[in-house]
Structures are given as C-alpha cells and as structure tokens.
Amino acid sequence: MTTLTTTATTTLVTRVRDRATATPNAVAMRHKRLGVWQEITWATYWDRIQTVGHALLALGIEPGDRVGVQSENRPEWLILDLATVAARGVTVGLYPTNPEAEVRYLLTHSGARIHLAEDQEQLDKALAAADDCPELERIVYLESRGIKGRYDDPRLLFWEDLVRIGAEHRAAHPDLLDTRVAAAEPDDIVTLVYTSGTTGPPKGAMLSVGNVEFAAETLMSGEGAVSPPASESDLVLSYLPLCHVAERFFTTWFSAFGGVQVNFAESIDTVPQNLHEVQPTLFFAVPRIWEKLLAAVRIKADSASWLKRRWARFWLARADRLGATLVATGGRHTASSRLVYAVGWLLFYRALKDRLGLREVRHATCGAAPIAPEVLTFFMGIGVPMHELYGMTENTAIATRNVDGRIKVGTVGEPYDGIELRIDEESGEILTRHGAVFAGYWRDPEATARTVDPDGWLHTGDVGEWVDGTHVRITDRLKDIIITAGGKNVAPSEIENALKASPYIKEAVVVGDGRKYLTGLIGIELDTVGEWAQQRHISYTTYRDLSERPEVLELVDGIVREVNERFSSVEQLKQFRMLPKELDHEDGELTATQKVKRSAISKTFGDLISSMYGGAA
Amino acid sequence: MTTPTDEKTTSFSGHQLEETTRRPRRIWGRPGLVTAYAQDMAFFDTRAKLVAVCALVAIAALMPLQLEDDILKLLATGFVLAIGAIGLNLVTGYAGQVSLGHAFFVGVGAVTAAVLNGDPDGRRLGYGITFLPAWMLGAGLVAAVCGAIVAPLATRLRGLYLAIVTLGLVFIGQYIFAEWREGTGGRGVGRDAAVPTLGDVDLTVNGAYTEEQKLYWLMLVILVIFAVLARNLVRSKVGRAFAAVRDRDIAAGVMGVQLGRYKLLAFTISSFYAGVCGSLLYAADGHFSPDEFNLGMSVLFIAMILIGGAGTISGSIMGAMLLALLPRIASELPGFFPFISDRSTEHPNIFEVETALYGVLIIAFLLFEPRGLYGIWHRIRTYWKSFPFSY
Amino acid sequence: MKRTATRLGVALAVASLLMTGCGRDDDNGSGAAPGVTDEPCPEAVDKEKGCIYLGVLSDFTGVFKGVGVPFSEGQKAFWKKVNEDGGIGDYEVDVTKYAKDSAYDPDKHAQLFGEIQDDILAVAQSLGTAHTNAILGDAEKEDIVIAPASLASSWQLVDNVLEVGSNYCGDAMNSVDYAVDELGAKGVAVAHFPGDYGDDAAVGAKVAAEARGIDFTDVPSEPGAADKQASVVAGILKADPDVVLVATGPIEMASIVGGLAQKGFTGKIIGSIPTWNIALLGEKKLVPALQALYLQATSFQTWEADTPGYEAMRAAAGETPPSDWYALGYGSGYVMQAVIEKAIEDDDLTREGMLNAAKSLDGVESEGMLPEGAANYAGDPNDAVIRETAFNAVDPTTASGVKQEVAPFVGPTAKDHDFSESACYEQY
Numbered sequence A: 001m002t003t004l005t006t007t008a009t010t011t012l013v014t015r016v017r018d019r020a021t022a023t024p025n026a027v028a029m030r031h032k033r034l035g036v037w038q039e040i041t042w043a044t045y046w047d048r049i050q051t052v053g054h055a056l057l058a059l060g061i062e063p064g065d066r067v068g069v070q071s072e073n074r075p076e077w078l079i080l081d082l083a084t085v086a087a088r089g090v091t092v093g094l095y096p097t098n099p100e101a102e103v104r105y106l107l108t109h110s111g112a113r114i115h116l117a118e119d120q121e122q123l124d125k126a127l128a129a130a131d132d133c134p135e136l137e138r139i140v141y142l143e144s145r146g147i148k149g150r151y152d153d154p155r156l157l158f159w160e161d162l163v164r165i166g167a168e169h170r171a172a173h174p175d176l177l178d179t180r181v182a183a184a185e186p187d188d189i190v191t192l193v194y195t196s197g198t199t200g201p202p203k204g205a206m207l208s209v210g211n212v213e214f215a216a217e218t219l220m221s222g223e224g225a226v227s228p229p230a231s232e233s234d235l236v237l238s239y240l241p242l243c244h245v246a247e248r249f250f251t252t253w254f255s256a257f258g259g260v261q262v263n264f265a266e267s268i269d270t271v272p273q274n275l276h277e278v279q280p281t282l283f284f285a286v287p288r289i290w291e292k293l294l295a296a297v298r299i300k301a302d303s304a305s306w307l308k309r310r311w312a313r314f315w316l317a318r319a320d321r322l323g324a325t326l327v328a329t330g331g332r333h334t335a336s337s338r339l340v341y342a343v344g345w346l347l348f349y350r351a352l353k354d355r356l357g358l359r360e361v362r363h364a365t366c367g368a369a370p371i372a373p374e375v376l377t378f379f380m381g382i383g384v385p386m387h388e389l390y391g392m393t394e395n396t397a398i399a400t401r402n403v404d405g406r407i408k409v410g411t412v413g414e415p416y417d418g419i420e421l422r423i424d425e426e427s428g429e430i431l432t433r434h435g436a437v438f439a440g441y442w443r444d445p446e447a448t449a450r451t452v453d454p455d456g457w458l459h460t461g462d463v464g465e466w467v468d469g470t471h472v473r474i475t476d477r478l479k480d481i482i483i484t485a486g487g488k489n490v491a492p493s494e495i496e497n498a499l500k501a502s503p504y505i506k507e508a509v510v511v512g513d514g515r516k517y518l519t520g521l522i523g524i525e526l527d528t529v530g531e532w533a534q535q536r537h538i539s540y541t542t543y544r545d546l547s548e549r550p551e552v553l554e555l556v557d558g559i560v561r562e563v564n565e566r567f568s569s570v571e572q573l574k575q576f577r578m579l580p581k582e583l584d585h586e587d588g589e590l591t592a593t594q595k596v597k598r599s600a601i602s603k604t605f606g607d608l609i610s611s612m613y614g615g616a617a
Numbered sequence B: 001m002t003t004p005t006d007e008k009t010t011s012f013s014g015h016q017l018e019e020t021t022r023r024p025r026r027i028w029g030r031p032g033l034v035t036a037y038a039q040d041m042a043f044f045d046t047r048a049k050l051v052a053v054c055a056l057v058a059i060a061a062l063m064p065l066q067l068e069d070d071i072l073k074l075l076a077t078g079f080v081l082a083i084g085a086i087g088l089n090l091v092t093g094y095a096g097q098v099s100l101g102h103a104f105f106v107g108v109g110a111v112t113a114a115v116l117n118g119d120p121d122g123r124r125l126g127y128g129i130t131f132l133p134a135w136m137l138g139a140g141l142v143a144a145v146c147g148a149i150v151a152p153l154a155t156r157l158r159g160l161y162l163a164i165v166t167l168g169l170v171f172i173g174q175y176i177f178a179e180w181r182e183g184t185g186g187r188g189v190g191r192d193a194a195v196p197t198l199g200d201v202d203l204t205v206n207g208a209y210t211e212e213q214k215l216y217w218l219m220l221v222i223l224v225i226f227a228v229l230a231r232n233l234v235r236s237k238v239g240r241a242f243a244a245v246r247d248r249d250i251a252a253g254v255m256g257v258q259l260g261r262y263k264l265l266a267f268t269i270s271s272f273y274a275g276v277c278g279s280l281l282y283a284a285d286g287h288f289s290p291d292e293f294n295l296g297m298s299v300l301f302i303a304m305i306l307i308g309g310a311g312t313i314s315g316s317i318m319g320a321m322l323l324a325l326l327p328r329i330a331s332e333l334p335g336f337f338p339f340i341s342d343r344s345t346e347h348p349n350i351f352e353v354e355t356a357l358y359g360v361l362i363i364a365f366l367l368f369e370p371r372g373l374y375g376i377w378h379r380i381r382t383y384w385k386s387f388p389f390s391y
Numbered sequence C: 001m002k003r004t005a006t007r008l009g010v011a012l013a014v015a016s017l018l019m020t021g022c023g024r025d026d027d028n029g030s031g032a033a034p035g036v037t038d039e040p041c042p043e044a045v046d047k048e049k050g051c052i053y054l055g056v057l058s059d060f061t062g063v064f065k066g067v068g069v070p071f072s073e074g075q076k077a078f079w080k081k082v083n084e085d086g087g088i089g090d091y092e093v094d095v096t097k098y099a100k101d102s103a104y105d106p107d108k109h110a111q112l113f114g115e116i117q118d119d120i121l122a123v124a125q126s127l128g129t130a131h132t133n134a135i136l137g138d139a140e141k142e143d144i145v146i147a148p149a150s151l152a153s154s155w156q157l158v159d160n161v162l163e164v165g166s167n168y169c170g171d172a173m174n175s176v177d178y179a180v181d182e183l184g185a186k187g188v189a190v191a192h193f194p195g196d197y198g199d200d201a202a203v204g205a206k207v208a209a210e211a212r213g214i215d216f217t218d219v220p221s222e223p224g225a226a227d228k229q230a231s232v233v234a235g236i237l238k239a240d241p242d243v244v245l246v247a248t249g250p251i252e253m254a255s256i257v258g259g260l261a262q263k264g265f266t267g268k269i270i271g272s273i274p275t276w277n278i279a280l281l282g283e284k285k286l287v288p289a290l291q292a293l294y295l296q297a298t299s300f301q302t303w304e305a306d307t308p309g310y311e312a313m314r315a316a317a318g319e320t321p322p323s324d325w326y327a328l329g330y331g332s333g334y335v336m337q338a339v340i341e342k343a344i345e346d347d348d349l350t351r352e353g354m355l356n357a358a359k360s361l362d363g364v365e366s367e368g369m370l371p372e373g374a375a376n377y378a379g380d381p382n383d384a385v386i387r388e389t390a391f392n393a394v395d396p397t398t399a400s401g402v403k404q405e406v407a408p409f410v411g412p413t414a415k416d417h418d419f420s421e422s423a424c425y426e427q428y
Helices: A012-022 A042-058 A075-087 A100-110 A120-130 A159-172 A176-182 A209-220 A245-258 A268-278 A285-302 A306-329 A334-354 A375-381 A445-451 A492-500 A524-534 A543-547 A549-564 A598-604 A606-612 B047-063 B069-096 B101-115 B133-157 B159-179 B211-234 B238-245 B249-255 B259-281 B295-309 B313-336 B348-368 B373-386 C002-021 C064-082 C106-116 C129-141 C169-183 C196-212 C226-239 C250-262 C276-280 C287-293 C308-317 C324-345 C351-360 C411-418
Strands: A029-032 A036-041 A065-070 A090-094 A114-117 A138-141 A156-157 A187-195 A202-207 A235-238 A261-264 A282-285 A363-366 A387-388 A420-423 A429-433 A458-467 A469-477 A503-509 A520-523 A573-578 C050-058 C092-095 C099-101 C122-127 C145-147 C188-194 C215-220 C245-249 C268-272 C294-298 C390-394 C404-410
Touching: A012 A042, A012 A075, A012 A176, A012 A245, A029 A042, A029 A075, A029 A138, A036 A042, A036 A245, A042 A176, A065 A075, A065 C226, A075 A090, A075 A114, A075 A176, A075 A245, A100 A120, A100 A187, A100 A520, A114 A120, A120 A138, A138 A606, A156 A159, A156 A363, A176 A245, A187 A209, A187 A245, A187 B211, A202 A209, A209 A245, A209 A363, A245 A261, A245 A282, A268 A334, A282 A285, A285 A306, A285 A334, A285 A375, A285 A492, A285 A524, A306 A334, A306 A375, A375 A387, A420 A458, A420 C002, A420 C287, A429 B101, A445 C106, A469 A492, A492 A503, A492 A520, A492 A549, A503 A573, A503 A598, A520 A524, A520 A543, A520 A549, A520 A606, A520 B211, A524 A543, A524 A549, A549 A573, A573 A606, A598 A606, B047 B069, B047 B211, B069 B101, B069 B211, B069 B238, B069 B295, B069 B313, B069 C106, B101 B159, B101 B259, B101 B295, B101 C351, B133 B159, B133 B259, B159 B295, B211 B238, B211 B259, B238 B249, B238 B259, B249 B259, B295 B313, B295 B373, B313 B373, B313 C215, C050 C064, C050 C106, C064 C092, C064 C122, C064 C145, C064 C196, C064 C308, C064 C324, C092 C250, C092 C324, C099 C106, C106 C129, C122 C324, C129 C145, C129 C196, C145 C324, C145 C351, C169 C188, C169 C196, C169 C245, C169 C268, C169 C294, C169 C390, C169 C404, C169 C411, C188 C196, C188 C226, C188 C351, C196 C215, C196 C411, C215 C226, C226 C250, C245 C250, C250 C268, C250 C276, C287 C390, C294 C404, C308 C324, C324 C351
Parallel strands: A029 A261, A065 A090, A065 A114, A090 A187, A114 A138, A138 A156, A235 A261, A282 A363, A363 A387, A520 A573, C050 C092, C050 C099, C050 C122, C122 C145, C188 C215, C188 C245, C245 C268, C268 C294
Antiparallel strands: A029 A036, A187 A202, A420 A429, A429 A458, A458 A469, A503 A520, C294 C390, C390 C404
16 A cells, blocks of 8 residues: 555545545445456555556656547546546546547547557557557557457557556556656646537537536535435446546546445446346436336336236326426425325335336436426336436536425526526526636637636526526527527427427427428337337338338327427427438437437438428428 | 567456455345355345245244144155155256156165165164164165266267166166065065154154154255255256256367266266155155056156256255145045045046146146246246336 | 344244144044044944044955955944944944055055054054055054954964964965875965965965975966966966965956966866955856866855854845955954953053953954954964864855865964964065
8 A cells, every 4th residue: 555645636536545545445346247246445446546557657648648548437447547647647538439530530639648449349440540640659458359469559558468567667666656646736637528519529628626626526515416415335327428527427526536336337238237236326317318217117017917017007197196296396295295105115116116226216317418307207206316407518517406305397406506607698598607617628729718708607508597596497508599480589409308208209309490480300219119019010120111100100290299289389390200210429410428410410311301391491 | 568468367358357355245235236256156145035945944844833744744755755856857957867767766765775774683684774864875875876877878868768768777676676575575565664763763653743743844854955955056066067968968068068977977966866765755654665666656756847847946846745745635626526536436536636637737837837836936926026017 | 144033033933823823633532542532433323432443454446355345344344233232331433434445555555554543543454464564563663453354474473463364374284285185286386476465375385385295386476367367377387286376366366267277277276265256256157167176275164154153244244245355354353342342341442452452362252253263362373373274165056156165174284383483475
C-alpha cells in the first residue's frame, strides 16, 4: 500500500484511494465471467489503478494528454479511466457502437495518444483510423481472441503487457504516480465527453476536476439526485455506454464518491437477465429502456396462462389507480393506497418487480431524453419510485431533479440547491450557472462562446417553463421546435413521446416545419407487433413486410387517432407513414444514444414525407 | 519493447483481474447474484431449498408417530427401493447405460447380506456378523465387484445391445441363485434375510417402538445418507462426466472423458447401491427366496426411474415411493369405484387393477411427462418461479 | 445460519406437537394380549363374549389352492361349531378376519405374516413348509404358536409349531418299505417339487432306499401341467423304477401318472395328501390310470371314516365337496382348541401362555379325527413322531374318491429313524 499523501485537491482518484484504505475488502465491483459474478475489492481496484497509472507514465502520458476508450462497460474501463485521471490525463470515451468513420473523427479530433480497443471489432476500427491520427501512439486491447498472432502492428499492446509495464515502472519508481496525483489542480480536465451530435459533428465537452467535484457534491447532498444519498450498501447495474455523462455518473462517479457496488452487465442483450440477478438498489435508465420494460410487462402478462393473465390484469389495473394516486400526491402514499399496495406487493407486485429486476430498487431515475408520463405512472403504480431528472453534458448533468414527496410527473423537477437556473423570458430557453458548468468544447472556442455567455450562463438549448413556480417542464429542444406554415409553434417531442408510450411503437418522428399541417413517420416495435401479429395469425417476413400489413396499419392508425385526441387540432398528425426499416446508428439515422437525427431522416425518407404533403414540397 | 505474454496464461476472456483475498459471500435477497462457482454448484444453492429439504426430512422423521404400522412398512420398503432406484438412475439416467440387470445386483446384495449376517449354526451358510453397517456395506461391495466385472461389456456395447446383455445377466443370476442352495436356500424355499440390529436392539421386534417404526427410521436415515452421497456425486466432476457420456459418448471421449473408466465407475457405483438396497429390502419380511430377483424386478426399477424422472435423484425417490405405495393405492380404489372388487376371485379386482395401473403409469408418463414425477414437480416450480408471467 | 436453525427448531417443535396431539392408534385393542379382545367377534354367536383372533396364511389362488381353500373351510366349520357350542371360556374364536392369501409364495407369506402378526394370538394355518419356515424366526421371537398346513419332518423339533399326523419323510420311508416288501421293487424314483416339501419326501425315500439296498433316482419337478412334467416323465422312464414317489401338486401328479401310463408304466405311483384332489376324477380319461397306478400315503382316515369326529364334520360340511384337506383343517382345530383351553385354564391367555400350554400338551381327544398319538408335544420329539402310514387307492364310488387300500403300518426304516436330529429336507 502506498502511504497516504495529502493533496491540495481531492479528485476521483484520491477518493478511490481513501476508500481502498478505509475498506480494502469491501466489494467495489462485480463482473460476470463464465456464469459467476467475480468480485473485485476496493484494494484490488486501487492496486490496478496504480499499476495502470504507472504504465501510462511509462508510456509517457503527460498532464493533459488524451487517452481513448472504446469498450463495453467492464472493470478495465474504470481502471483505465481513473489511471488516466491519476496521471492527470484526459479520458475520451467512445461508444462501442461508433462506426469507423466516427472513430476516425473522434480519435483525430481528441488527439488521443493511447487508445483502448476492447476486442478485435473495436481494434479493426481503431487501426483503420490510426493512420489518420498522427498523435495516436499505442492501441491497447483487452480481448486477445483473433488478435494474438494475427496482427503485427507495432502500436498494439495487450492489456496484460500494459499491466506488466506498469508493474515494472511501479517497482522502479514507486512514488512517481503519487507525486503526479498530488499535483492535480481543480482546473485539470478529467474527461472529454463527446455530445451525441444530433446536428453536425460531435463536440467534446471538457469536464474538469472542479466540475466533477461540484457535481458529485451536489448529487450526494441531502436532497441530491438520490435521497438518502448513494452509499456502500447500494448496488447499481452498469449497462449504458460509459462515455455518456449519465452512465459515467452512475457508475464511475457514484462508485468513487458514494462507494456503491458496481455490477457490469454482460452485454446490452442480457440486461433483463442481469437485472434479475443483481436486483440493483439504484437504477438509472433512459426512456427507451423504461418503454421496453413496460412493453415487456404488457406482452408477457397478456401471453401468460389464463389464471396468471387474469391475476396480472387485475393487479395492473390496481397499479394504474395507485399510479394515478401517487401522481396526484407527488409520490406519497395515502393510507388506502398504501394498504392496497401492501396487499398487492404480497400477491403480485413483489413477484413482478423481482422478474423485472426492480425488486430492491429504492430510487429509479429516468433522464437523458423526454419520457411519456404514462410510463412513469405505470412504474410508480407497481411500486418503483420513479424520478425524472434533467441535466446535460455541458453542465455535468446538474440542473433539476424530482424529489421524493414532491414529484410532479411531466416535469423534470426542481433545480438542485445551490445552483442557479433560469428560463429566458424571450426564447424560453433554460439557462444554468454553477460550478459544474463545463470548461468549454475541446478545440472549439467558437462553439464554447456560443454556449456559455460572458456572464457564465450555460445555454442548454432546451425550451422549458415553470410549473407552479418550483418545477421545470421541458417543452423540447430549441432547434426541434416546429413552426408550421400557419406560424404555430409545436413541440414535436410531446407528440412523439405520447406515441412511443404505446408498446407497439418504437420510433415516431413528427415533421411539419414550415408546412401546413403535421405528419409523422412511425416505426413499429418488431417484438411486440410481431407477437401481436402471431396471435392474429398474420404471417410476415421482414420488418418492412410487417410494417406494411394492412392490419398493422390499422393498429397504428388507431394509436395515432387516440393520441391525436389529446392534442389541439394544430398539433394533430394529419397523415403518417410507416418507416420501412429500423433506424440505426450505423446508417447515421440515430446517434450513439439512439436519438433521432432529424436532418438525416428528412433526407433519407424525403419521398415518404413529400408523399404526405401530396408531393407539394 | 515488451515481450508478448505466454499464450497459456491468456484465456479467451482476457485475464485474471480479481485476487482471492476475500471469500465471496452471498448477497442477501439476490439468489441470482452468484459470486463463486462453489455457490453455483452448492448442494443447496438457495436458502429456500435448504429450508424446504430440512422441513421435508423433519416431517418424514415424525411420520412414524402419526401413521399406522402397515403404511410405515410400505414407506420403509419404498425408502429401500429408492436406494436401488437411485443406483439404477446413476447408471441409466445419468450415465445413459441402459441396464436391465439391476435385479441381479439387488439379489447379490440380499444374498451377501443374508450370508454375512446369517446364523453360523443355522441351516444355511452364515457368518454371524451382526454389525449392521458391516453386512450392509459388505453386500454393497460384493455387488459393486459384480458390477465392475460386468462393466467392461458396457464399454463395448451401447443402447439396445447393452440392455439385452444385461437382461442375460438376470437369467444367469437366477440360475446361480437357484442352484446355490447353501447360500440362497434355493427356489421356492429361500432363506432368512439379514436382521437389522443396532447394538443389542433387534429392530424387527416390537419394543418401545414397533418394528415398523424402527425400520422406517433406519431406512429413512440410510436413504438420506445415500441420496446425499448420490447428489454429491452427480454434481461433481464424475457426475458431469456421466452426463457427457450419456449425451454423446463419442463427443465425451473427444472432450477427454475416459469412457471405459467412467462406464466402469457408473456400473460399480450403481451396483453398490443395488447391493445395499438388496441387503435391506427384506428386513421387514425377514425372508426372501431367489425367485424374487427376476426380470420383473429389473423392470420395476426401470419403471421407478421412468415414472420418477430419469437423471434426477429426487425423481428416483418419488418414483420408488409411488410404486411402493401402488398396491396400497390400488386397494383403496374399491372405495371410489365400487365395480372394482377386493377379492381375487372376482373381476375386475384390485390385483388386476394394480398390474394394469403399473403399465398405464409407465405408458402415460412416457407419453405425457417424459421427465417423470420430477418433471411434474419441475412444472409446478416453474409455474411459481415464472410468476406472474408464464415464461 | 443461526436464523435458519432457530426457524427450523420452531417448525420442528410445532410439527411434533401437532403430530403427537392427534397421534396414531397405538393400543392393541382392549384385551390383555395381541389378538385377544373383549369386543365380540365380527360374526359372533354370543355378543357378550370376547374374541380370540387366529391368523390364516393360506393359498387361495396358487398351486395349492386345492389344499388351502378346503383346509380353511374345514377350520371355519370347526370353529363355527365350537362357537355355537358356547365358545371357549369367555371367548369365541375368529379365523376369517386375518385370513390371507400367500399364493404359495414364501416371500409373500412372510410379508403377509408381518401384516397380521400384531393382531393375532396364534396362527391357525400356515400353508407350506418353506413358507412356514419363512415366518418361523419372527414367530419364535414373539412366541407365536403356529399350526402348519404342512406335514414336514421338522415340526417336532420346534416348540411353537403344532404339527399333526405323520410327516412326508416318514410316509416316504414307509412307501419304500411297502414297495420293497409287498411289491418286490428293485428301484424307486422320486418326482418332487423343489423346496422343503418335495425334499422331505425325497430324503425319506432315499434313506429308505439306501437302507433297503434298492436303486434310487431323484427327479426334480416344478409347478406346471403336462408340458413341465414331460421331462420328469422322461427322467423316470430312463431310470426305469418299479415304484415312483410323487411329492408335487395334484395337477403335476396327474400329468406324471398320465405320462407314465401312456408309456406303459405298470408299477405303483405313490403320492401323499397334497398330491390328491377329488377334482381329478373329472378327468375321465385319466381315471383308469389313476385307479390302476396311484396310491396315496397318509396317516389320516378317509372322508367316510366312521368316527364321531368325522360324523360331526360331515354334518358341518353339508354340500361342501369332500376333501381330505377339509378334514385335516377341521381336525387340526382340536389341537388349537386344546391349547387355548389349557392357556385359559392356566389363566394366561397370552402368546407366552399359549406356547407353554402347547409345550405341556401330551395328546388331544380328537374324536377320531387325528391319528393315534397326535399332538404329543410334551414328550421326546423322536417318540412323539407319528410313524404310521396307510395307503388309499382311487375309488370313484366313494365321496372323497379314495378308499383305504392298506391298513396303517410302520415300516422298518421309519421305525428306526431318528427324527430328533434334524429335518429330513435339510439333508437333501
């Protein structure tokens, strides 16, 4: 063990070090290998961070140097991330789904000197891009399958070899890393978080030691993001991409600041299974995941045997009522609703939540994109304490959150204590100003100047409004607001989310900017509609074939009509078309975070759109 | 700059991260969060299982205070048959070697125990060993040796051929048993079975507890011991090798399972169980004749594992208990179906119904529930495990 | 772990409370001994009297159903008469409630004995020699007295078995002596079932044959009709004896007689009580052969015997087809009745009392139902053994189909044979 050296600045690294000293044998993380959840203690975690940190020093990483990571969530991601911070480098996360072109852009733009590619797939992308990246010196890989003995690029370095280099360096210069850690400054950049870039190329938001410290302090305070604050007894499941600020918070930073036990999902496909095994106490998910969970409940309940189906329907109906009560009371049970829930918990909800993997969840969070209130209400009804929150990369995810007992569904909650948040009277744009506002875009001072005004206010780009003077409701992205030919302002995401609340609809894109009326492109959820079709003996071959079945069109038409009834006539969809394919990141229709790139959509499906306007456009 | 790591130390999944400085433990309320291989393979991998099995054994142990002697005797016989059924399940259900010769090994056990335990001054051969474990295990060992001698056949033959060869074993056995009158008493006569005694207490004589109560407890204890041993065996390397041989012996061989060795082991252990079963099977009646160890008995054991569930220990026990209680179940039928007589001179009578039931059960299970009683239990468990959904 | 243990402990405690609370019925009725109750018998004549239950382990469906059914009927008739005449002391006797069918299977026999052994005072009928041996050990441990429906040469060696009449071994000796002395036989063959009954006769014949210096051939048989006996017939013909002893069932005996007659056999074929059944007279083709060749060795009288006992029995039998076994079943009742009376007289109506009573019995007044000197259990076994044998020939005109041909006699072999050493069949 290293001796405890006091440093002026507390960083993520010093927090991990202190925790490893205090509770060396507590579990820091678990990852599943060969069917067994292997535990990693804080002592091991810290030991590895030091060794890898030494390796980075040995490879010549200087303060401010960038280290790239393109990998699924796994312990090495965190180890390399913190080792980089220890060496005062900057971690640059890449989505595992980033295609080669984006990898090339990100590696070139960030100027990473060392890059970690998880396996052969990621390595191939990195190697293809490497020749365009003069600053890239070493590419480290984690999985040797298909690589060892086949690749002879001199820049390649196997993780084990990296660890060995680190160990040798550590033996030779035991104090070098400690010195580097002690020299950390609050203004050190710890990470570049590339925004998803729904418009234009991704921009790298620089988050500093100070940003992270402020954000973590705020989140971990009494009425922070989670109350009571996250602690050693909490478990989280790490499954969303770690390069996104939200997952980085819930995994790396919750772990470093709160000591929560991180459990890595095997892959995105096994999340339901892993959730069931881990039964996390804190659970963060993007709306898409919540929608899928909801759809799964509905489908599975409907396809259960007769008795179970009746039973489930009965209790899900009770859950709807419970959810409505909770929405009305801000999340507090009344005496009667508590009684109904207690009985229901015993007979149904406990088992249901166990199957979903949400049995032990004490605080569920939804964020990163707008969600339909029905989804939130459902989960509140079955006893999952749902909280929508709001934040973005540029303010290190610090803006607003819902607090237990004062939950307002449909809003993103109240601003945190100790931060400034206002809504611009003219544009309706939400502005924040606090210690976690980012240090600027990497190598893009122009964009930085457009985002942060000279007074230090961060322009979020989101349009919002106050509800009851305390809660914030987000209307839409400023750029996405549709102004119809009649001059009406319409927020498409509200309509889209209402549509997506149906288990049968996966994607909905509302168009109508500068047109006479609104129309929509709708993509079905293959699983649920497929099941629906099977029950009705409708045969189909491909996604497109299924989408274009008259019965399916009828189904979607019914959903659209139902949703239309809830909106004023100007906000109603007059026409819709089915998307002939599933939108995909690789094809450039979605961002890495599964957000729709509207420009790409209108280009790809231009003929579909114009057909809805009688070819007038 | 760096030397590449030795290929042997790098597995496909990367590398070893964790160090075993800390013993993995269970996390409360999360049975799925298995943190060690030992947990995954544990005898009771969930607490609920442990509690349920303990409760079941406790209830079974208290039964003699509640039930009448005649039922206790049937249950005790069922326990002993269950030991034999477990043995057959090891070789047939787990290792996939169909054996119709189980009755032979049961017979070897019964005769050996009777010879070891028999009165040295008595009419038949006897060595007067009264210590129960000695003659019980002795019977098992002799049967195991016979199994080991037969086993090489299994390494050469498969499936139907093996079944026919083991069938031959039954007939050879019948001949030997019939002719060796010194040991077996001969056909139509038989000899006294080994008498279970503990210390000075003869378990077959009524005392503070009746004969049936004492034998019930004895058999229960022995069954629990042998069931636990079998369960441990099948969740070990040996058990996995058995399953590999069963599923595809060539593939198992390619994977490095020594076929000959494991088939030998399967037959030997199975025969050991059969021998122990035979040594105790006639304790309650006190007498057996070599006519008992015929094809019918082999078929009875096959039926037990088919009805109970091939390849499961608990299924073997369930199947044995059901078939042991079948006569009793049949004799209760006239109460429900008045047209069934309990006299052998009228038709249809319970004895015919019993024989028919036996056949119907086998056919029905093979058709509708090939995994046997265990399969039914599995379904019930799955129903609740998957609650509130169906999958 | 501690929590589980506590929980388990509580569960166990609760369970045991529940179980002992409504525990099983552990008493052995209201009487003093097992099988003796103050409650009246199920078919009591006098409801005021208590009941003594006797067990019956017989063969109603197997090879010897021709023995078991009439034997049991005879017993029932005897005890019915006893009960109607006022029972024994304060009790009546029941032989139907615990009557079981072992189908001539020793294992089944032992199993059934286990079922009834806690509910009976004694066993009034245990059919079969090996079968009785199968339960003898258990019965001795519990002092249960057994009346066997078997005439094996071992019973006089055992205290708790109430044998009546001569044994198969002695009958066989006398048969051989008779064959040598009266028929001038030079060779004898024995066709017999495997097991104690057949072996007993075989050993008796062998001992006598050796003593008399004639050829002896052992031909094992097994239950089954003509097809199973073909090899037996062939075996006998090959040995070419002058006399054949048969120790099988009636069907087997008939098949052997038929087979031998067909091949021109002219000697005598001597069976015993178990080999005869009046139903054989229905086989018209066989009757001449039986009449010509068959003799039945027995120490009992025939159905028409002119004694008070037989008269009473015939009256009790009514329409029941005549059968030696009916007579034997009826007659054996006298012995059991005497034992029970003695036990009551000794004021010890328990199993132990029964055994003591049996041991002290030196004879019984059977009104001519039993051979002279029967039921002498007090004396030396060798002296008490009945060595007399008579021969009956087939005579369709009589009620039971047989008529005494040769008056009771004791041959030289049987006379000198020491029956107190061991059973004949053990020497097989």
